[in-house]
Amino acid sequence: MNFDNSPPVQNDKEEKNSYDRGKLDDLQISRTDMNMLIMNYLVTEGFKEAALKFQQEAGLQEPALCSSLDERIMIREAVQNGRIPEAIAMVNTLHPELLDNDRYLYFHLQQLQLLELIRAGRAEEALAFASATLAEAGAADRNALIELERSLALLAFPDPHASPYADLLLPSHSQKIASELNAAILKMENQEYTNPKLCSLLRMILWSQSELDKHNAKYPKMTDLANATIEHPK
Structure with a gap:
């Protein structure tokens, strides 16, 4: 006689792989929590004016703005507008040791400078800059070497924007590096959150x-x- 009252294994599996839509639909994030997530994103990423305007419209308390927020905004704008030497100078003024300690981040900024030369069609200057500034980083780090090779490959195409590596010239690429730099600055300042x-x-x-x-x-x-x-x- 079999006294095993446990359900068949197949039913267990089916139960684990199913869900109760009614219960899940009841799990709604509150508007307050959502507003705080948005506010955290705006402040962390350095969108000061948007954060203050959103604070007024959502009826939130005035956001706690980091002391370096204005500087981070200027640095982000410089990076996204292709003014890389200016951005590097501002970072060195704000935190002189940051780029010395994070060489991969420094490489990414220099890579953006190289891409600006390529974007402007200044091929000879781009090659000279890569040889003098980026070759050492490529020799020391395989990931940097791969990124450098992808950047220089743009020079092989009459129209770099139509090449397989055109993603490097999109605004999203410079935005990614700007966010990477922004997070590094917040980390230097011992902020609780370095990413939204x-x-x-x-x-x-x-x-x-x-x-x-x-x-x-x-x-x-x-x-x-x-x-x-x-x-x-x-």
Whole structure:
């Protein structure tokens, strides 16, 4: 006689791989929490005017602005507008030891300077700058070497913007380096958060979805992060 009352293994698996849509739909983030996430992003990334305006419209307390916020704003603008030597000079004034201690970040800034020369069609100057300034970093770090090779490969194309490496010339690339530099400055100042909480949350969502996909789990999947599009399983 079999006294085992446990459900079949298959049912256990099906239960683990299913979800209760009703319960999940009830899990709503509060408007206050969402507003605080947005405020944290604006302050951390250095969007001072937007943070103050959002604070007024959302009825939040005045945000705690870091002492270096104005400097970080100017540095970010310089990086994103291609004024790399100016940005480096401002960083050295604000935190003289930062770029000495983070050589990979310094390489990224110099890489942006190289890309500005390529963008302007100044091929000879670009090659001379790469040889004098970036070759040493490439020899010491394989990742830097790969990035340097991709940058110089742009010179092989009549129209670098139509090359396979055109992503290096997009505003999103300089924005990425600007955010990297911004986080490094915040770290130097011992700030609690060097990256926006919202970015960490999105990375967690992507990681969680990847883990769920590995186990063939059924769940409401965010298929478009930019528009927060969620696809419910059938």
